[in-house]
Amino acid sequence: MRTEQPKTIHLKDYREPDYWIDETHLTFELFDDHALVHSRMSIRVNPGEAGDGRPDLVLDGQNLELMSVELDDKRLASGDFQFDENTLSLKPERDTFELAITTRIKPRENTALEGLYQSGSMFCTQCEAEGFRKITYYLDRPDVMSRFTTTVIADKGDYPVLLSNGNPIARGDHDGGRHWVTWEDPFPKPAYLFALVAGDLCLIQDSFTTMSGRTIDLRIYVEPDNREQCGHAMDSLKRSMRWDEEVYGREYDLDIFMIVAVNDFNMGAMENKGLNVFNSSCVLAHPETATDAAFQRVEAVVAHEYFHNWSGNRVTCRDWFQLSLKEGFTVFRDAEFSADMNSATVKRIEDVSFLRANQFAEDAGPMAHPVRPDSFIEISNFYTLTVYEKGAEVVRMLHTLLGPEGFRKGTDLYFDRHDGQAVTCDDFIKALEDANGADFTQFKRWYSQAGTPRLNAEGRWDAATGTFSLLFRQSCPPTPGQSEKLPFVIPVRMALLDGEGNEMPLRLAGEDGERGSETVLSITEAEQLFTFTDLSEEPLPSLLRGFSAPVKLIYPYHRDDRVFLAKNDPDGFNRWEAAQSLAVDVLQGLVEIHVAGRPLMMDQRLIDVYRTVLGDDSLDPAMVAEIIRLPSEAYLVELAEQADIDAIHIVRDWVRHTLAVTLEEQLWSIYRRLDERIPYSAEAVQFARRSLKNTVLGYLMLTESQDALSACVRQFVEANNMTDRQAALVALVNSPFDDQKRAALTEFAERWKDYPLVMDQWFSIQASAAQPGGLERVQELMEHPAFTLRNPNKVRSLIGAFASQNLINFHRSDGEGYRFLADQILLLDGTNPQIASRLMTPLSRWRKYDPARQNLMKRELSRIMGKPELSPDVFEVVSKSLA
Numbered sequence: 001m002r003t004e005q006p007k008t009i010h011l012k013d014y015r016e017p018d019y020w021i022d023e024t025h026l027t028f029e030l031f032d033d034h035a036l037v038h039s040r041m042s043i044r045v046n047p048g049e050a051g052d053g054r055p056d057l058v059l060d061g062q063n064l065e066l067m068s069v070e071l072d073d074k075r076l077a078s079g080d081f082q083f084d085e086n087t088l089s090l091k092p093e094r095d096t097f098e099l100a101i102t103t104r105i106k107p108r109e110n111t112a113l114e115g116l117y118q119s120g121s122m123f124c125t126q127c128e129a130e131g132f133r134k135i136t137y138y139l140d141r142p143d144v145m146s147r148f149t150t151t152v153i154a155d156k157g158d159y160p161v162l163l164s165n166g167n168p169i170a171r172g173d174h175d176g177g178r179h180w181v182t183w184e185d186p187f188p189k190p191a192y193l194f195a196l197v198a199g200d201l202c203l204i205q206d207s208f209t210t211m212s213g214r215t216i217d218l219r220i221y222v223e224p225d226n227r228e229q230c231g232h233a234m235d236s237l238k239r240s241m242r243w244d245e246e247v248y249g250r251e252y253d254l255d256i257f258m259i260v261a262v263n264d265f266n267m268g269a270m271e272n273k274g275l276n277v278f279n280s281s282c283v284l285a286h287p288e289t290a291t292d293a294a295f296q297r298v299e300a301v302v303a304h305e306y307f308h309n310w311s312g313n314r315v316t317c318r319d320w321f322q323l324s325l326k327e328g329f330t331v332f333r334d335a336e337f338s339a340d341m342n343s344a345t346v347k348r349i350e351d352v353s354f355l356r357a358n359q360f361a362e363d364a365g366p367m368a369h370p371v372r373p374d375s376f377i378e379i380s381n382f383y384t385l386t387v388y389e390k391g392a393e394v395v396r397m398l399h400t401l402l403g404p405e406g407f408r409k410g411t412d413l414y415f416d417r418h419d420g421q422a423v424t425c426d427d428f429i430k431a432l433e434d435a436n437g438a439d440f441t442q443f444k445r446w447y448s449q450a451g452t453p454r455l456n457a458e459g460r461w462d463a464a465t466g467t468f469s470l471l472f473r474q475s476c477p478p479t480p481g482q483s484e485k486l487p488f489v490i491p492v493r494m495a496l497l498d499g500e501g502n503e504m505p506l507r508l509a510g511e512d513g514e515r516g517s518e519t520v521l522s523i524t525e526a527e528q529l530f531t532f533t534d535l536s537e538e539p540l541p542s543l544l545r546g547f548s549a550p551v552k553l554i555y556p557y558h559r560d561d562r563v564f565l566a567k568n569d570p571d572g573f574n575r576w577e578a579a580q581s582l583a584v585d586v587l588q589g590l591v592e593i594h595v596a597g598r599p600l601m602m603d604q605r606l607i608d609v610y611r612t613v614l615g616d617d618s619l620d621p622a623m624v625a626e627i628i629r630l631p632s633e634a635y636l637v638e639l640a641e642q643a644d645i646d647a648i649h650i651v652r653d654w655v656r657h658t659l660a661v662t663l664e665e666q667l668w669s670i671y672r673r674l675d676e677r678i679p680y681s682a683e684a685v686q687f688a689r690r691s692l693k694n695t696v697l698g699y700l701m702l703t704e705s706q707d708a709l710s711a712c713v714r715q716f717v718e719a720n721n722m723t724d725r726q727a728a729l730v731a732l733v734n735s736p737f738d739d740q741k742r743a744a745l746t747e748f749a750e751r752w753k754d755y756p757l758v759m760d761q762w763f764s765i766q767a768s769a770a771q772p773g774g775l776e777r778v779q780e781l782m783e784h785p786a787f788t789l790r791n792p793n794k795v796r797s798l799i800g801a802f803a804s805q806n807l808i809n810f811h812r813s814d815g816e817g818y819r820f821l822a823d824q825i826l827l828l829d830g831t832n833p834q835i836a837s838r839l840m841t842p843l844s845r846w847r848k849y850d851p852a853r854q855n856l857m858k859r860e861l862s863r864i865m866g867k868p869e870l871s872p873d874v875f876e877v878v879s880k881s882l883a
């Protein structure tokens with residue numbers, strides 16, 4: 001047990017800093033085993049905050065060796081300041097002064113990958129959220145914005161490329177083979193946006209002409225071996241720049257925009273001003289080594305980080321409780337961008353599936369928190385699905401309520417009004433309100449109340465009057481610290497369908513005029529009734545189109561209604577939703593039957609829907625693929641009050657087999673039609689065809705026929721792209737054909753052993769395979785020469801994939817899966833607490849399972865809790881999980 005508990009920080013305690021830092025001049029001397037950091041800051045007291053007498057200046061600092069402190073060019077003696085593990089404080093004698101500090105740090109020993117660290121042969125930084133304090137003493141908070149200049153000095157042979165934010169303004173050589181470059185960033189920024197990179201990197205260069213005619217120098221820096229894999233990231237960057245001009249009127253502001261790919265990175269990427277640092281998995285993409293999904297992820301992450309230049313950098317967060325101000329908004333922006341570049345409906349389906357299986361689970365677990373949290377122990381733990389993905393849903397609802405034009409007026413005002421400032425979620429809402437004369441007082445509950453609202457709806461048809469009334473009732477389950485919730489504003493996009501599936505004209509009682517054939521109902525009360533009039537026949541409602549609010553909608557549809565909607569709803573998203581909910585209903589019913597020990601019987605209606613969809617040539621093949629994909633085990637677990645993971649797994653498998661066998665002929669004809677030999681292109685039309693072909697191949701392999709096996713092996717061998725090759729490997733790995741499986745895995749590893757990102761895939765495919773013995777396989781793979789606990793991508797692809805995607809093996813009834821995960825968490829906590837803390841998620845969800853599993857999971861949580869010197873990251877999650 002730790003001796004001292006880490007402190008909780010509360011939003012309500014926010015106050016402005018006592019001092020501002022107007023200028024920050026940094027000089028880094030990089031050496032093999034250490035770095036010297038000299039900083040010189042122009043500091044001024046914050047008159048608003050200074051009461052009687054001048055407050056102490058308290059700077060943040062962690063793991064720093066303090067070499068010297070100079071105040072206005074006078075070296076301070078050790079009695080002139082105090083310092084402890086986390087701070088350096090002194091008493092300034094004037095309101096404005098210059099403070100110079102030298103620290104010594106050890107980037108090579110920095111395994112937490114926060115601050116300045118070494119990845120492979122290069123130096124790089126990650127400062128968000130509180131990493132800058134591991135570089136030098138500073139006011140490391142986002143509301144302190146400063147103009148930075150940075151000089152980097154290093155060996156010229158080993159580190160020919162020296163980068164920082166802004167523009168290079170001077171360079172030169174020193175004796176002894178060292179050289180230096182000075183960078184100047186004209187835009188004041190918080191320290192979390194600082195970046196430095198030094199390495200032997202190759203440069204891929206292009207340019208972009210902005211809407212006002214300025215030419216921007218675009219640069220991607222990667223290790224020389226990766227030179228051929230940057231084209232897609234560069235194209236994505238140019239498309240993002242154009243899109244942000246067209247859709248938001250936002251132009252890029254520096255002369256250079258740089259992206260650097262690094263192999264060891266805790267997250268996806270980071271939007272440092274002018275110098276984005278990326279996990280190499282979010283930059284590199286080549287048809288032979290990256291799947292379509294990887295191509296789309298690169299496009300999305302490049303866009304996300306680029307969009308941050310306005311939503312995050314030009315306008316930043318006042319404090320870390322406001323994280324969703326930049327992340328929720330930017331995820332919404334990148335999702336809309338991806339929707340415009342690819343299939344909008346498919347993008348929405350993917351995002352909604354992900355949100356419901358994962359963020360809803362977070363909302364229902366011990367770490368549940370509002371989009372704008374009230375408190376935290378460790379801010380790194382709050383880079384969550386709630387802050388990012390639910391935050392984006394909240395912005396999407398604002399977009400829905402205001403319409404695209406009103407929303408644009410609002411964001412124009414927001415960027416205008418707050419350019420160069422550090423602001424709050426309330427400021428964002430206020431700009432949208434002021435630009436539109438809207439009142440979002442009640443809407444703001446989405447920022448302060450946690451949990452996933454339930455929306456129960458019921459319809460009543462009155463033939464005599466030709467009216468259809470919809471009664472909505474909303475509620476929200478309690479979450480930690482919030483037992484009672486007030487009603488949310490829930491926009492419900494909807495239509496009413498007639499017996500042919502056509503949308504009927506919408507006229508609401510009490511309103512003049514018609515609402516057209518689709519409308520948005522704004523639900524604001526706990527209980528609210530809407531009555532539609534002048535209807536010629538009983539309608540079937542198509543509700544929550546496009547998932548217009550992140551809620552659990554419960555409408556008492558009959559299975560036949562869902563079949564009808566799945567076949568006829570003119571709204572593509574709701575066709576998918578109807579098929580999904582039909583499948584959920586069928587699966588849940590079968591789970592009960594299985595648990596009762598009765599024989600399983602397939603509901604023919606599900607087969608009928610799949611058959612119709614598979615035969616509908618007018619549908620986008622990617623849509624067909626989405627519709628015939630059964631809901632994931634994770635989603636079924638989330639929906640269950642208490643999940644019977646064995647039953648869910650058995651039943652879902654059985655349904656998949658049954659579908660495969662029943663639809664075999666039709667599946668073959670689709671596979672044959674789509675199995676074409678064409679040159680690869682990373683475009684939506686091809687993504688769609690491969691997506692359907694490979695979903696179909698997955699089903700065909702379930703029939704265990706020799707024909708399927710031959711087709712699969714042939715695809716594995718002959719594929720001209722990684723998407724097809726990998727899909728075949730997945731199908732083989734999940735099949736009973738042991739010889740072919742082994743051969744394919746060996747061949748794959750041999751061929752791609754020098755490609756770390758491809759090997760990540762190889763690990764994760766095996767870690768996710770549901771065959772018995774999954775844990776032993778993972779343990780064996782941990783000994784593989786390509787595996788290392790030091791690289792976050794490797795940890796995620798093996799341990800992370802096992803614990804979050806291989807539910808049946810992770811939850812084996814003897815608890816060995818839990819013990820294994822806890823062991824890894826304890827190991828990693830000593831080297832990389834952020835990664836250790838992320839791995840806690842599956843254990844934190846223990847309340848979802850049966851009492852025996854609950855005990856086994858709690859036992860591991862207690863074991864983790866008992867470790868002395870636990871990091872604040874893991875401490876926060878484990879203590880909240882056990883609370």
Ligand code: LYS
Pocket residue numbers: 128129267269270271304305308327380383
């Ligand atoms: N701001 C980054 C993003 O674009 C993530 C930083 C993560 C810091 N722990 O999502």
